[in-house]
Amino acid sequence: MGGKGTMNAPDLILDLHNTTANMGVTLILSQKDDALINICSHIAMEFKGVHIYLQPEKREESPYLGTIARKDVCIEAGPQAHGTLNAELFFKVEQIVFRFLELIKGGLPKVNGEIETFRETRNVDYPRDKKGNITAMIHPNLQGRDFCELKAGMPVFTGFDGKEILWEGETCYPAFINEAAYYEKGIAMSLTEKNYISL
Structure with a gap:
C-alpha cells in the first residue's frame, strides 16, 4: 500500500475496529480535516449514537493502519466482546460505511451550524x-x-x-x-x- 507520505499512499482508509467499551459507533479522526469532519458530521446527524472523536497524532509515529493513507477515519463499534459477532453493530457499521462512501462521491453540501466533538x-x-x-x-x-x-x-x-x-x-x-x-x-x-x- 506504500509507505507513509509517499506517492503510493492511498487517499483514504476506513479502519474498522470493535471495542468492549460502550462507545456506540465512534468516528475517530487522527488529523483535523475539514472535509472529513463535514462527512462525519452528516453521519452523526443521520445515525443515532454516533460520536466524533479527535485524536490528533503525528502520522509518521502512529502504529494505526489508517495513517498509511493521506486521510483516514477509524470506526470503533461497541460494546462488543472480542472474537464475537453482534448483528446490530455489524449492520449499523455497514450502513455507515456505505453512507460514508456515498457522501464522498456525491459532493455533499456543507453542514451549517455546530457539531459536537470529543478531543482526546x-x-x-x-x-x-x-x-x-x-x-x-x-x-x-x-x-x-x-x-x-x-x-x-x-x-x-x-x-x-x-x-x-x-x-x-x-x-x-x-x-x-x-x-x-x-x-x-x-x-x-x-x-x-x-x-x-x-x-
Missing part, C-alpha cells in the same frame, strides 16, 4: 500497587458511561475491598472505559474534552 487529552491507568498489580476496578457508576461528564468528587474506581476512589481531576468525558485490549497498555480510560466545532 490523556489516558488514565488503573490504581496499582508497588508491584504494578491493579488494585481497583472501574466504579459501577462509571462503567458503560462513555462520553458522559465526569467531575471532581464523582466515583471513578472501586477497590477490591469496596472502597470508592473519587475523581480529583478536571471535568472531562471519558471514553474507552474498561477497554479489554487496553489493560496491557495501562489504560483504564481515555479522557476527552467536549467541544463544538463551527462548520
Whole structure:
C-alpha cells in the first residue's frame, strides 16, 4: 500500500475496529480535516449514537493502519466482546460505511451550524500497587458511561475491598472505559474534552 507520505499512499482508509467499551459507533479522526469532519458530521446527524472523536497524532509515529493513507477515519463499534459477532453493530457499521462512501462521491453540501466533538487529552491507568498489580476496578457508576461528564468528587474506581476512589481531576468525558485490549497498555480510560466545532 506504500509507505507513509509517499506517492503510493492511498487517499483514504476506513479502519474498522470493535471495542468492549460502550462507545456506540465512534468516528475517530487522527488529523483535523475539514472535509472529513463535514462527512462525519452528516453521519452523526443521520445515525443515532454516533460520536466524533479527535485524536490528533503525528502520522509518521502512529502504529494505526489508517495513517498509511493521506486521510483516514477509524470506526470503533461497541460494546462488543472480542472474537464475537453482534448483528446490530455489524449492520449499523455497514450502513455507515456505505453512507460514508456515498457522501464522498456525491459532493455533499456543507453542514451549517455546530457539531459536537470529543478531543482526546490523556489516558488514565488503573490504581496499582508497588508491584504494578491493579488494585481497583472501574466504579459501577462509571462503567458503560462513555462520553458522559465526569467531575471532581464523582466515583471513578472501586477497590477490591469496596472502597470508592473519587475523581480529583478536571471535568472531562471519558471514553474507552474498561477497554479489554487496553489493560496491557495501562489504560483504564481515555479522557476527552467536549467541544463544538463551527462548520
